[in-house]
Amino acid sequence: MSVAKEKRAAFWRGTRDGVPFLLVVVPFAVLFGVVGTEAGLPLAQVMGFSILVIAGAAQFTAVQLMVDHTPAIIVIVSALAVNLRMAMYSAALTPHLGTAKLWQRALVAYLCVDQSYACSHAEYERRPDLPLLAKLAYFVGTIWIIAPSWYVCTFLGALLGETIPEAWALDFAVPICFLALIGPALRTLAHVSAAMASVVGSLCLIWVPYNLGLILAAVIAMMIGAEVERRMEQSR
Amino acid sequence: MNSLQYSDLTIWVIIFVLGLGTFLLRFSFLGLIGRRGFPEWVLRHLRYTAVAVLPGLVAPLVIWPDATQGALDIPRLAAASATVLVGALTRNAIAAIFAGAGTLYSLLWLFG
Numbered sequence: 001m002s003v004a005k006e007k008r009a010a011f012w013r014g015t016r017d018g019v020p021f022l023l024v025v026v027p028f029a030v031l032f033g034v035v036g037t038e039a040g041l042p043l044a045q046v047m048g049f050s051i052l053v054i055a056g057a058a059q060f061t062a063v064q065l066m067v068d069h070t071p072a073i074i075v076i077v078s079a080l081a082v083n084l085r086m087a088m089y090s091a092a093l094t095p096h097l098g099t100a101k102l103w104q105r106a107l108v109a110y111l112c113v114d115q116s117y118a119c120s121h122a123e124y125e126r127r128p129d130l131p132l133l134a135k136l137a138y139f140v141g142t143i144w145i146i147a148p149s150w151y152v153c154t155f156l157g158a159l160l161g162e163t164i165p166e167a168w169a170l171d172f173a174v175p176i177c178f179l180a181l182i183g184p185a186l187r188t189l190a191h192v193s194a195a196m197a198s199v200v201g202s203l204c205l206i207w208v209p210y211n212l213g214l215i216l217a218a219v220i221a222m223m224i225g226a227e228v229e230r231r232m233e234q235s236r
Numbered sequence: 237m238n239s240l241q242y243s244d245l246t247i248w249v250i251i252f253v254l255g256l257g258t259f260l261l262r263f264s265f266l267g268l269i270g271r272r273g274f275p276e277w278v279l280r281h282l283r284y285t286a287v288a289v290l291p292g293l294v295a296p297l298v299i300w301p302d303a304t305q306g307a308l309d310i311p312r313l314a315a316a317s318a319t320v321l322v323g324a325l326t327r328n329a330i331a332a333i334f335a336g337a338g339t340l341y342s343l344l345w346l347f348g
Contacts, residue, residue: 023330024329024330027330027333039240040240041240041247045247045248045251048248048251048255049251049254052251052252052254052255053251053254053255053258054258055258057286057290058254058258061289061290061293062250062254064293064297066240066242066247066250067240069240069241072242072246072249072250075250075254076250076253076254076257078289078293079254080254080257080258080261081285081289082285082286082289082290083257083258083261084261084282084285085282085283085285085286086258086261086262087261087262087264087265087282088279088282088283089262090261090262090263090264090265090266091264091265091279093265093266094265094266097266098265098266105263105266105267106263106267108266109259109262109263109266109267110259110262112262169303169340169341169344171301171302171303172301172303172312172315172340173337174297175294175297175298175312175316176315176316176319176333176336176337176340177333178290178293178294179294179298179316179319179320179323179332179336180319180323180329180330180332180333180336181286181290181323181329182287182290182291182294182320182323183319183320183321183322183323183324183325183326183327183329183332184323184324184326184327184328184329184332185286185287185290186287186320186323186324190283190284191284191287194284194287194288195287195288195291196291197288198287198288198289198290198291198292198295199291199292199295201292202291202292202293202295202296203295203296203299206296214289214292214293217288217292218285218288218289218292219288221284221287221288221289221291221292222281222284222285222288223281225281225283225284225287225288226277226280226281226283226284229280229283230280
């Protein structure tokens with residue numbers, strides 16, 4: 001197959017693999033628009049989050065902490081902590097895309113979200129010998145519909161936000177969204193241990209000022225997750 | 237209407253710093269060719285960042301909800317449990333959201 005053909009095929013494979021994730025992305029984006037607006041953010045700032053950050057969980061984290069009147073620096077540190085996994089994604093993509101041009105790598109970095117990473121990494125493991133341009137085309141394929149949908153649906157949610165009555169109990173929409181992300185992430189005993197440590201830790205450390213209790217609890221929980229994983233590997 | 241106690245500028249700073257920081261996390265390794273990866277122990281910790289932060293963030297919101305001025309609330313507690321349970325069993329975030337919202341609305345309606 002010629003490179004051009006291979007590139008086109010990879011792009012459409014990526015599109016096909018990425019599109020089903022709209023089922024997750026659309027409701028989350030609408031909800032972020034609603035929640036951001038309800039919190040009191042003007043439209044421009046709600047959109048600013050979705051366009052500049054494009055990371056759902058971190059955006060929700062930031063808005064929730066802002067509603068709780070947390071100092072700005074803690075808002076930033078906590079939301080970045082949620083995004084630390086992105087560095088891991090970056091490391092995992094580098095063997096495949098590391099030789100691309102700088103602007104291409106920068107574009108991949110900006111568009112590297114849970115969905116595009118998960119699809120692309122799986123594809124590169126399946127087809128390690130794809131030429132670089134086909135690998136890039138696949139990545140773009142996974143995200144070219146998802147990312148604009150993220151912006152547009154945030155916008156629709158923000159317009160909707162002010163019209164939603166209190167009886168809908170939207171105060172609980174953010175917790176439910178977070179919890180919905182946690183369930184599927186509880187893949188191993190190590191993940192469950194980390195999650196439990198995080199809950200217990202943050203409840204016990206709630207008295208620590210500036211929400212630092214959460215960060216402390218998260219660090220402890222990460223260490224517990226890593227330690228449980230290490231021991232499970234040893235006992236195998 | 238604005239319930240947030242930040243100046244407009246502060247909020248923009250939060251958005252820009254968060255955007256830049258997130259980009260740098262994503263760009264980190266892609267940007268620096270040649271560095272093939274983290275040492276194993278760092279990767280081991282990074283695997284747990286999401287499950288280490290999100291449950292701790294959400295736990296106080298479930299136990300002490302704002303809507304009830306911090307009083308423990310059966311519908312919200314049940315909705316939270318249903319969400320995690322269905323999410324863990326189906327591995328499907330959307331199914332989990334429906335389970336949680338369904339539980340919350342039915343119980344709020346029952347307890348009126």
